[in-house]
Amino acid sequence: MKKYSNLSAMELSLEYENVLKQYNEYKSMGLKLDLSRGKPNSDQLDISLPLLSEARPREKCFSINGVDCRNYGVLDGIPEMKQLFADMLGIKTEYITVGGNSSLQLMYDTLARAMLFGVLGSRRPWCKEEVKKWICVTPGYDRHFKMTELFGFELISVPMTPTGPDMDMVEAIVKDPTVKGIWCVPKYSNPSGNTYSDETVRRLAAMECAAPDFRIMWDNAYAVHNFKGECDELLDIFTEAEKCGTLDRIFYFASTSKITFPGGGVAMLAASSANLNHISQFLGVQTIGYDKLNQLRHTTYFKNKEALDNHMKILAEFIGRKFDITLSALNKLKGLDIAEWSEPSGGYFVNLNVMPGTAKRVYKLMQEAGVTLTAVGATYPYGVDPMDSNLRIAPTYPTDDEVALATEILVCTVKLAALESYLNK
């Protein structure tokens, strides 16, 4: 197939008729499919069922340091859960504090605390700052952006590149003392799938920030979530920050949500001892401790890093299949010059850029054919994609057959929207 841009008016009309016919066939099927949600399907969750099948008599309710996990207490998590996270992420146990079932909630909580009381080094609570800004790497994770929007930050977009955020831009922006932080998904980034290069991590650790209380929100959500070949290597930002004396800059998040159960996993925040000390005075008022029994469930199931790795290999096979299906569909767009997409080896998303000005149209066409996509613009601050071009494709939730059908329809609608645009329909 030739590039659409090289087609004659006649050829475009012919192609349009063909694609429209195909689209109408899909439409007549009365489908109800969903490519919008970065969540596992129930079959994938079955892989983690052993976590729920073990009876827990009294003697198995105690942590390795003798704490009765059924009772109150232990704000920062049981030692074996810290160890599991440390092994999983290659960071020190002393930086880790274990939370509840949601890292997103820990992020919200961390920012809410900063708003109310400031962070270590703040001159005043962030809610007292007249102007405050936040860097959003785009396309990025809509829930991150909404959070800082809710807290009243002015959101500054910085484009994602294959090696991470455009660091020249970031380094320039952080010279503004009202810029308080940046959202980062450093590995298998949501939605681009890219992993930050060593240089990017080093520059983030080393950069000169005008705000004394600048924070990097390091959401390492997909640390062990590769599904193709070798896992990407992400440089440890703590090690780099230690070298630069900027350790307090890092708030590091992760969870087992997409390892075991999104609704019943374990989350963590890691930060310097100085940061953790600062936080603990508030945390002690806030809670008597998170669910330690669920921590025990996880450490009983994942006896060591090897067990975790083996588990992730099984997930990889399962998830990889859905990505293969998606990419083999998208390959049918090759050569048409109307779309580009990522071919990630990890994470939960394929990042699809369609012809500028047609993303919303694709969304609508998909919706009318019964396939839900992530809302266009969701991957940008304030929900606005300036190019109307970016679509986040999430193939994990539907079954394999559903992914196959939904992505076939996607290919059809991407073509249709482009043809409509060329033909000014």
Place this chain on the structure above:
Amino acid sequence: MKKYSNLSAMELSLEYENVLKQYNEYKSMGLKLDLSRGKPNSDQLDISLPLLSEARPREKCFSINGVDCRNYGVLDGIPEMKQLFADMLGIKTEYITVGGNSSLQLMYDTLARAMLFGVLGSRRPWCKEEVKKWICVTPGYDRHFKMTELFGFELISVPMTPTGPDMDMVEAIVKDPTVKGIWCVPKYSNPSGNTYSDETVRRLAAMECAAPDFRIMWDNAYAVHNFKGECDELLDIFTEAEKCGTLDRIFYFASTSKITFPGGGVAMLAASSANLNHISQFLGVQTIGYDKLNQLRHTTYFKNKEALDNHMKILAEFIGRKFDITLSALNKLKGLDIAEWSEPSGGYFVNLNVMPGTAKRVYKLMQEAGVTLTAVGATYPYGVDPMDSNLRIAPTYPTDDEVALATEILVCTVKLAALESYLNK
């Protein structure tokens, strides 16, 4: 034994020598006991072990409305967990939103949200109020007081009476528009053990508050926690508030922490639909949902209200024994006119008022004999008991034998401190 106040100097000296001798014997035992913590001991927690012994295959991972509880989603909890709380508390399911493992955390979260965004009816976020005040019923729960202190409220003490807070005072105080709320533990109150009378509940619902965004933080922590005879009856504040058109005034909290596992229970917030709607816009940014698997564990174990009642009867026997031991020790102080104490039929505490000016001394004597008490003043705002008289006794955590010994020592130190005071030692 005569009242100490009626003893001659000689008699006082003699009694002092006797009590001191006994105290020194206790001291020489090198004990390490703890009456400070309102938490169950491990034997009590064993009663709830069936909750952890059931395997959960895939087909048992779904809520009654078909939600896969292992996955993301459902911000407000599964229907059967709402029903369990509704049955337990006698409130409507539509008011209920289920949280994580800690009602304290829901309270913090509710206040943090009010600070950052205000509540329904607020003219501005509470953090923007130059002066803001909060009513604390004393003696009361230290963690409540610390929370409002942390958020910068000026704390106003109102004394607890056998029927609840002194309502004449409360009604006068809420005429001040800077007074934003009140902490209430309405049933088996911490630490007095009293339950609010019908009249108190009605007056709280009906009172005229100058602040348009006044809130009652209704912490019904001990709703089903009686251990002697019939359960106290607490009037439903929602029903009363509905009649008065003040429904939005109520934030109602409860949990299963002291029913099943303090570290792995389920908590809830109940509020009017208008309040819940207002909150949901923030909650949706804050989390993708709490742990629904733990909700399922609870509703599997407590199939209905009857199962819950039976469970509480077993706990009552267990806990009641520790209170019997405590009260039979305290009875040895009867007639001496140096102490008064509550004889609760539910909750987790005995409230002990010793001779004014001697509570800190009792604490110190106990500490030196190896028995930890709750810090004196903890039950008052800012940690200061103006009379130096109130001690919160928590008999649930130690074993029966330990409670017996620790309360014997308590009786001895209460006498000793009083005698020291009479003799100006």
